[in-house]
Amino acid sequence: DAGVIQSPRHEVTEMGQEVTLRCKPISGHDYLFWYRQTMMRGLELLIYFNNNVPIDDSGMPEDRFSAKMPNASFSTLKIQPSEPRDSAVYFCASSGGFLGETQYFGPGTRLLVL
Amino acid sequence: AQKVTQAQTEISVVEKEDVTLDCVYETRDTTYYLFWYKQPPSGELVFLIRRNSFDEQNEISGRYSWNFQKSTSSFNFTITASQVVDSAVYFCALSGGSSNTGKLIFGQGTTLQVKP
Numbered sequence: 001d002a003g004v005i006q007s008p009r010h011e012v013t014e015m016g017q018e019v020t021l022r023c024k025p026i027s028g029h030d031y032l033f034w035y036r037q038t039m040m041r042g043l044e045l046l047i048y049f050n051n052n053v054p055i056d057d058s059g060m061p062e063d064r065f066s067a068k069m070p071n072a073s074f075s076t077l078k079i080q081p082s083e084p085r086d087s088a089v090y091f092c093a094s095s096g097g098f099l100g101e102t103q104y105f106g107p108g109t110r111l112l113v114l
Numbered sequence: 115a116q117k118v119t120q121a122q123t124e125i126s127v128v129e130k131e132d133v134t135l136d137c138v139y140e141t142r143d144t145t146y147y148l149f150w151y152k153q154p155p156s157g158e159l160v161f162l163i164r165r166n167s168f169d170e171q172n173e174i175s176g177r178y179s180w181n182f183q184k185s186t187s188s189f190n191f192t193i194t195a196s197q198v199v200d201s202a203v204y205f206c207a208l209s210g211g212s213s214n215t216g217k218l219i220f221g222q223g224t225t226l227q228v229k230p
Contacts, residue, residue, distance in 0.1 A: 043220040056217075091159060096136065100147035100166060100209055103218055105159035
C-alpha cells in the first residue's frame with residue numbers, strides 16, 4: 001500500500017504569496033494530522049481531522065494558516081500571505097484511530113519563504 | 115501536562131559501537147502510548163515502535179531494542195553494533211489515552227552520528 005503522499009516536496013516562494021500544501025492520507029485512515037518542524041520549536045501539531053472534520057486547530061499559528069479536508073483522500077494546508085518565519089518542513093500524517101494509534105508520516109514539504 | 119525529554123542532543127559513535135538513546139516522559143494518564151521515530155538525512159519520519167503503558171516487556175528487533183521502565187518513566191532505545199546507516203535524528207513521542215488526548219507529544223530529538 002502507498003504511504004502518505006505529500007506535494008510539493010519543496011516549495012520556494014516570496015513573502016506575501018499564497019502557498020498550498022497537499023496531502024493524501026493512507027487509504028482507510030480516518031485521522032489526518034498536519035505538523036510543522038522547525039529548529040527552534042521542533043515538531044508541533046498544527047491541526048487534525050477526523051472523518052474530514054477539523055477537530056482541533058489550536059496549534060495553527062495565526063489566521064494566515066487554514067486547512068481543509070474536502071474528502072477522505074485529500075487535505076490542504078494553505079498559508080496566505082506567507083512570511084519568512086513560515087519557512088519550515090510541513091508534515092502530514094494519518095492514522096487509523098486516535099488514542100494510541102500509530103501515526104504514519106508523509107515525506108514532508110520543505111517550504112522556504114524569501 | 116505531558117512532556118517528553120530527550121536530554122541527549124547529539125551523540126557520536128564509531129561504527130560497531132552500541133549506543134543508547136534516552137527518553138524520559140511525564141504524564142498523569144494511567145493509559146498512554148510511547149513511540150520512537152527515526153528521521154534520516156533524507157528528512158522523512160519513519161515509525162520504529164509503539165508501546166502501551168501496560169506492556170513493560172522489553173522488545174528486540176534485530177539490532178534495535180527498547181527498554182520501557184514505568185518506575186523511572188523512561189523508554190530508552192539501544193542500537194547494538196551501530197552502522198553508518200543508523201545516522202539520523204531519533205524522536206521519542208508520547209500519546210495519552212485515558213485523558214482522551216491522542217495527540218503526539220514529541221521530544222526534541224537526539225541526533226546520532228555513526229562514523230565509519
